[in-house]
Amino acid sequence: MDLDERKYKILQAIIDDYIATAIPVGSRTISRKEGMGLSSATIRNEMSDLEELGYLASPHTSAGRIPSYRAYRLYVDQLMRVSSLPVTEYTNLKRMFTSRMGQMEDILLTATQALSELTEYTSVMIAPSVHTIKRVQLVPITENTALMVTVTGETIHKDTVIRIPDGVSPDQLYMLSNLLTQRIAGKSLSELPEIFASLSEELSGQQSLFQQMMDSLQKQLKPDARSLHVAGAAKMLKHPEYSDMGRARNLLSSLEEQEKMANLLMQHSGMEFSVAIGPELSDTGMQDCSLVTVSYKVGDGIGTMGVIGPTRMQYGRVLSVLDAMKNVMNEALLSQKGLPGENEEQT
Amino acid sequence: MDLDERKYKILQAIIDDYIATAIPVGSRTISRKEGMGLSSATIRNEMSDLEELGYLASPHTSAGRIPSYRAYRLYVDQLMRVSSLPVTEYTNLKRMFTSRMGQMEDILLTATQALSELTEYTSVMIAPSVHTIKRVQLVPITENTALMVTVTGETIHKDTVIRIPDGVSPDQLYMLSNLLTQRIAGKSLSELPEIFASLSEELSGQQSLFQQMMDSLQKQLKPDARSLHVAGAAKMLKHPEYSDMGRARNLLSSLEEQEKMANLLMQHSGMEFSVAIGPELSDTGMQDCSLVTVSYKVGDGIGTMGVIGPTRMQYGRVLSVLDAMKNVMNEALLSQKGLPGENEEQT
DNA sequence: GGTTAGCACTCATCAAAGGAGAGTGCTAAC
DNA sequence: GTTAGCACTCTCCTTTGATGAGTGCTAACC
Numbered sequence: 240m241d242l243d244e245r246k247y248k249i250l251q252a253i254i255d256d257y258i259a260t261a262i263p264v265g266s267r268t269i270s271r272k273e274g275m276g277l278s279s280a281t282i283r284n285e286m287s288d289l290e291e292l293g294y295l296a297s298p299h300t301s302a303g304r305i306p307s308y309r310a311y312r313l314y315v316d317q318l319m320r321v322s323s324l325p326v327t328e329y330t331n332l333k334r335m336f337t338s339r340m341g342q343m344e345d346i347l348l349t350a351t352q353a354l355s356e357l358t359e360y361t362s363v364m365i366a367p368s369v370h371t372i373k374r375v376q377l378v379p380i381t382e383n384t385a386l387m388v389t390v391t392g393e394t395i396h397k398d399t400v401i402r403i404p405d406g407v408s409p410d411q412l413y414m415l416s417n418l419l420t421q422r423i424a425g426k427s428l429s430e431l432p433e434i435f436a437s438l439s440e441e442l443s444g445q446q447s448l449f450q451q452m453m454d455s456l457q458k459q460l461k462p463d464a465r466s467l468h469v470a471g472a473a474k475m476l477k478h479p480e481y482s483d484m485g486r487a488r489n490l491l492s493s494l495e496e497q498e499k500m501a502n503l504l505m506q507h508s509g510m511e512f513s514v515a516i517g518p519e520l521s522d523t524g525m526q527d528c529s530l531v532t533v534s535y536k537v538g539d540g541i542g543t544m545g546v547i548g549p550t551r552m553q554y555g556r557v558l559s560v561l562d563a564m565k566n567v568m569n570e571a572l573l574s575q576k577g578l579p580g581e582n583e584e585q586t
Numbered sequence: 587m588d589l590d591e592r593k594y595k596i597l598q599a600i601i602d603d604y605i606a607t608a609i610p611v612g613s614r615t616i617s618r619k620e621g622m623g624l625s626s627a628t629i630r631n632e633m634s635d636l637e638e639l640g641y642l643a644s645p646h647t648s649a650g651r652i653p654s655y656r657a658y659r660l661y662v663d664q665l666m667r668v669s670s671l672p673v674t675e676y677t678n679l680k681r682m683f684t685s686r687m688g689q690m691e692d693i694l695l696t697a698t699q700a701l702s703e704l705t706e707y708t709s710v711m712i713a714p715s716v717h718t719i720k721r722v723q724l725v726p727i728t729e730n731t732a733l734m735v736t737v738t739g740e741t742i743h744k745d746t747v748i749r750i751p752d753g754v755s756p757d758q759l760y761m762l763s764n765l766l767t768q769r770i771a772g773k774s775l776s777e778l779p780e781i782f783a784s785l786s787e788e789l790s791g792q793q794s795l796f797q798q799m800m801d802s803l804q805k806q807l808k809p810d811a812r813s814l815h816v817a818g819a820a821k822m823l824k825h826p827e828y829s830d831m832g833r834a835r836n837l838l839s840s841l842e843e844q845e846k847m848a849n850l851l852m853q854h855s856g857m858e859f860s861v862a863i864g865p866e867l868s869d870t871g872m873q874d875c876s877l878v879t880v881s882y883k884v885g886d887g888i889g890t891m892g893v894i895g896p897t898r899m900q901y902g903r904v905l906s907v908l909d910a911m912k913n914v915m916n917e918a919l920l921s922q923k924g925l926p927g928e929n930e931e932q933t
Numbered sequence: 934g935g936t937t938a939g940c941a942c943t944c945a946t947c948a949a950a951g952g953a954g955a956g957t958g959c960t961a962a963c
Numbered sequence: 964g965t966t967a968g969c970a971c972t973c974t975c976c977t978t979t980g981a982t983g984a985g986t987g988c989t990a991a992c993c
Contacts, residue, residue: 265956278966283957301956301973342747376725380737388735388745390727398735398743400689413760472819473838476831484823491820491838612985625937630986647943648985 242292248275249285250294251318254306258551261479263303308517311529311550315514321555324563328357332563336571343395343537346571347468350544350564355471357560360548361494365504366466367540369395370427372456374420377401377412385412387452389459392538399455404448419452428460467501469494480527480549493524494547507532508543512558517550529554533561537572589639595622596632597641598665601653605898608826610650655864658876658897662861668902671910675704679910683918690742690884693918694815697891697911702818704907707895708841712851713813714887716742717774719803721767724748724759732759734799736806739885746802751795766799775807814848816841827874827896840871841894854879855890859905864897876901880908884919 242250252272256264266279266286275282286304289295294313295304306314324332335353336346347364354362369391377385385403390396403412422434431453439449472494481487494500503523507513507530515530529552532545544564546557589597599619603611613629616622622629633651636642641660642651653661671679682700683693694711701709716738724732732750737743750759769781778800786796819841828834841847850870854860854877862877876899879892891911893904 263956267956279956280958280966280968281964284965287958297957299973300958301954301971303956374726376723378723378725378735378737378743379721380743386735386737386743388725388733390725390733396725396727396733396745398745409764417756470842473835473842476835476838482831484829487834488820488823491823495817495820610985614985626985627937627939627987628935631936634987644986646945647987648983649945650985 242289246285246289247318249282250289250306250310251314253286253289253295253304254310254314254318257306258553261551263298263305265303268303306551308519308550311516311554315516315554319555321558321562324559329563329567332357332567333570336567343572346568347542350568351468351470354544354546354560354564355474358546358548358553358557359471359474359477360546360552360557361469361471361475362544362546363470363494363500363504364468364544365501365508365542367392367395367535367537367542368508369460369538369540371425371539372423372460373425375423375452375456376416376420377403379403379409379412387455389456391459392540395537395540397459399459401448401451401455407448428457431456467497467504469497469500475548478549480551486527490525490528499523503530504532504543504545507534507545509534509541512561514554514558531557531561533565535565535568589636593632593636594665596629597636597653597657598661600633600636600642600651601657601661601665604653605900608898610645610652612650615650653898655866655897658863658901662863662901666902666905668905668909671906676910676914679704679914680917683914690919693915694889697915698815698817701891701893701907701911702821705893705895705900705904706818706821706824707893707899707904708816708818708822709891709893710817710841710847710851711815711891712848712855712889714739714742714882714884714889715855716807716885716887718772718886719770719807720772722770722799722803723763723767724750726750726756726759734802736803738807739887742884742887744806746806748795748798748802754795775804778803814844814851816844816847822895825896827898833874837872837875846870850877851879851890851892854881854892856881856888859908861901861905878904878908880912882912882915884916 249269252269252275253264256268256272266282269275269286270277270279270282286295290297290304294307294310296307297304323329332353335349343366347366351362351364354364372389372391374390376388376390378388379385380400383403383405385401386398387401388396388398419438422438423431426434435449435453439446472491475481475490476487481490503520507515510532511534513532515532517526517529520526520528520530525547527550528547529550530545530547531552531554532543534541534543536542544561546552546561548557596616599616599622600611603615603619613626613633616633617624617626617629633642637644637651641654641657643654644651670676679700682696690713694713698709698711701711719736719738721737723735723737725735726732727747730750730752732748733745734748735743735745766785769785770778773781782796782800786793819838822828822837823834828837850867854862857879858881860879862879864873864876867873867875867877872894874897875894876897877892877894878899878901879890881888881890883889891908893899893908895904
């Protein structure tokens with residue numbers, strides 16, 4: 240079952256070649272490769288073995304071989320070399336984030352677009368989900384409505400409209416906000432129910448208001464589809480595997496289903512790196528794609544970004560780009576706090 | 587130069603047919619149409635005239651004719667009949683908005699998706715831009731930063747992170763917010779500079795803080811690319827005009843350029859309806875598309891939504907869908923305020 | 934004079950046929 | 964174990980011819 244040294248080498252050469260060209264690779268192509276030193280006939284025999292082992296497949300009798308999903312799995316796990324991103328590219332990337340970057344949203348948007356530009360594939364990103372709250376404040380809108388602003392980190396905040404019972408003044412809302420903030424700050428989602436329970440005893444008569452606040456807090460702490468960014472979907476059409484219209488449309492439709500995509504990414508959340516190949520994505524309708532993801536941290540929140548491409552993906556390149564992006568984003572998010580002297584890590 | 591009754595009728599029949607089928611229409615097809623009562627030969631003569639007048643073109647000698655951009659212009663301006671949306675579809679549409687709709691964002695998202703579903707084209711939407719402010723509030727985040735929340739309407743609000751000078755307490759921020767709100771509420775962008783001038787005299791020493799707030803207010807009042815929604819881009823691939831990969835990619839890339847799209851929509855902002863056909867869109871890289879837009883109002887803000895499709899677009903249908911959507915959105919946004927009894931119009 | 938039937942002509946589209954090229958599998962020799 | 968050689972397979976491309984839709988023109992018709 241195990242492959243010997245030579246088979247590994249040949250398989251790697253085949254995959255490398257196929258990733259680069261997208262055309263089935265023949266025995267002669269490999270035998271002519273630098274450092275191979277074997278005739279095409281020998282390669283042919285080895286290829287035949289590899290096919291039997293399930294690593295290669297031939298589209299038809301007299302085409303070359305193409306790697307199977309299994310081969311890509313092996314490639315990613317063992318054969319691939321991941322070089323770090325060239326310095327020039329890395330500095331370019333960094334520069335994109337040092338210009339007038341404002342909000343979290345801007346950073347995510349820029350990162351998503353850059354990811355797609357650098358890889359020539361589609362990129363997806365979900366904003367970090369957060370689990371503790373720093374501050375809650377009610378901002379009056381009309382007599383009977385207020386905006387509930389939740390600050391969950393230096394850079395992340397969300398809002399919902401809340402209905403206010405009659406006869407509650409703006410100043411009362413302010414007091415309430417302060418009280419709530421005091422009790423809630425630093426607590427996690429699971430602790431909220433007790434806090435609310437004790438609070439509503441203290442401040443009885445405001446049940447409906449509390450209930451609303453509780454509900455929206457819970458909603459806000461869950462990562463939602465709205466925090467999903469997708470960039471470079473059109474880039475997929477560049478790759479020959481999507482010259483078939485039906486396939487292309489399928490893929491693009493999947494990418495547009497924000498909920499689905501967000502869930503998919505969430506599944507990989509927290510994993511430092513992860514690579515899902517072809518059939519491993521079958522429940523998402525993207526059977527002939529691969530998804531490479533990395534997670535990044537912002538404060539105590541974890542976000543995930545990924546690159547979607549054909550199974551014949553430049554895994555090595557994509558991984559190095561993602562790794563670089565993770566670093567650059569971290570730096571950007573740290574410096575973005577606007578608090579020189581408070582940065583926890585190196586600049 | 588003017589066309590007689592019969593030419594109008596024939597041209598209309600040709601355009602209708604071409605819009606429905608996307609294949610060049612021949613003289614026989616038209617002559618067989620109900621209520622035409624002319625032989626193919628006669629139609630042929632008329633078509634020949636129409637071609638000379640620039641309303642028709644033939645892809646090659648023995649294909650039928652296809653309408654020119656000029657013909658579509660004429661069609662939209664004079665020939666087309668816009669029926670209002672069938673009642674069943676309208677009620678379906680309404681139902682989508684009556685379920686648990688929360689924020690403005692949700693409504694926009696739903697509307698954009700529905701628009702694309704109903705028309706089978708791509709839809710775009712920008713959130714209403716606003717010109718007066720109802721309330722400003724600073725919410726402390728850390729020692730040195732605060733979130734500036736601006737409420738500009740019952741449903742619209744934006745936020746930016748602001749840097750706070752040392753030694754300003756949360757309560758001071760609250761006071762400041764109230765003072766600012768008092769002075770600013772109901773004023774428009776152009777009046778802001780004076781207000782700030784007089785305020786900064788009163789509260790000297792807080793120049794940098796004021797400057798920041800001023801800057802972000804101005805930024806917030808401008809509609810930005812971030813408020814753009816696009817839905818159903820993949821739908822374009824369904825239409826035969828985009829079976830050519832290069833063309834399809836061009837279009838999809840354009841759709842991804844949020845800034846460009848937002849600007850394009852802004853150009854049509856305020857117009858009740860507008861239709862831009864083919865070459866009229868040439869500066870956007872979508873020469874062979876058409877864009878139909880309508881504007882909708884939310885409070886004193888005006889938003890714009892549109893549908894992008896091939897020049898061979900079902901203009902009548904699209905217009906009626908957009909009109910219906912405008913109404914439904916208005917209702918949704920009114921009822922969404924959560925203030926029964928305060929609705930300015932019928933429910 | 935407008936309308937129509939008839940006919941020659943044009944051109945895209947489709948299917949069939951044949952050649953070229955790439956690649957394989959097998960066999961026999963090294 | 965490795966390699967050269969060769970027959971064989973199958974896709975891809977081009978050519979060819981048939982089909983059919985549609986036009987433009989002319990001459991006849993009302």
